Amino acid sequence: MKPLRVALLGCGVVGTEVVRLLNEQAADLAARVGTPLELVGIAVRRPDRVREGVDRALLTTDAEALVTRDDVDIVIEVIGGIEPARSLILAAMKTGKSVITANKALLAEDGATLFAAAREYSVDLYYEASVAGAIPLLRPLRESLVGDHVHRVLGIVNGTTNYILDQMDTQGAGFNEALEEAQALGYAEADPTADVEGFDAAAKAAILAQLAFHTPVTAADVHREGITEVTSADVAGAKEMDSVVKLLAICERVPEENCRNGRGVSVRVYPAMIPRSHPLASVREAYNAVFVEAESAGSLMFYGAGAGGAPTASAVLGDLVAVARNVAAGTTGPVEVTYAELPVLPMGETTTRYYIQLDVADQPGVLAGVAEEFARHGVSIKAVRQEGMGEDAQLVVVTHRAPDAALSATVEGLRAFPMVRQVASVMRVEGDE
Known part of the structure; x- marks a missing residue:
């Protein structure tokens, strides 16, 4: 059969792995698709750079010309960022090409434009590798x-x-020490801001929420807190509660009287304590794991390697096979429909729980005064522990669920x-409902 011709945008760590898999698995991929897949061009910024296993004759610096070529059927985008990725994807779609992307930042910022273009031009947009x-x-x-009806992700x-939080918990490392080790192992970039400040997780949370709740969510809608303020004292406090600190992405439907249709969604990223009995607590090193809670399906857990050239390329190739089958059959797959239009609640209206550790004067009336402050803001105390230390004492309070604004004010x-x-x-405390 006539081969389907593929153009690749970007040939870094992920792109190089995509090329390798396309070459090594050519026969199997052809059998799975029903027709051969032929890589016909790779757009790069630096064509003179050595790329092992990549045919230099395929390289070009003219990405726009590549994605609009008449003989290209499918475009794979792994260059990342907003521009020129957005313009190139839209140009490819406009000329009838289906697109596979791993670009979480673009999907979280302007996925609606890409989905609309996929519908308008009757092409596929697949992006499993983005999260x-x-x-x-x-x-x-x-x-x-x-x-089904998804309640929570x-x-x-x-x-x-x-990895950083796991090292702080299991090895007693400080934040900076754990970060340096993550950089040495290649888990963290030289500039780790996107990871440690939560931007990467927030982009992924926006994509997950949009899919789970069929409602438009962008990265700007996500409440975001990173892990740079997590201290050894926080980790030690979690251990005393038989818990562990993890950076969590949480997307959930929230019943709310003031929300349209009686519902809203909360999408947030922050470090939180979770019980060691929770399955997420056992996720070690650089692995990822996600729980999906649905009305009929119940609780589902997805676990595995969340980053790296080969794992990400595996997801890209999975999308490529699905898209190629659609192209060969003259059809397209599903396109996201954000029909629900549920409002995204501000963090202050989201209910959560707090762990609070106080250094206080060890004298009568302290506990009563602290309890009165909680009551003044309408926050109920679930558990309290006090330990004397001479003239000082340590008071640990764990709350019941309450609006985050009330907890913060407390x-x-x-x-x-x-x-x-x-x-x-x-x-914050999560995972023990």
């Missing part, structure tokens, strides 16, 4: 669970931060409380 690397997560949300979607009130020497640690 959680090789883990098959988006397709189950997009297809397998499309007949909770998970670890950034391997760099999980913490600020405690900072101003005369008998509180220091608010030593504040951490």
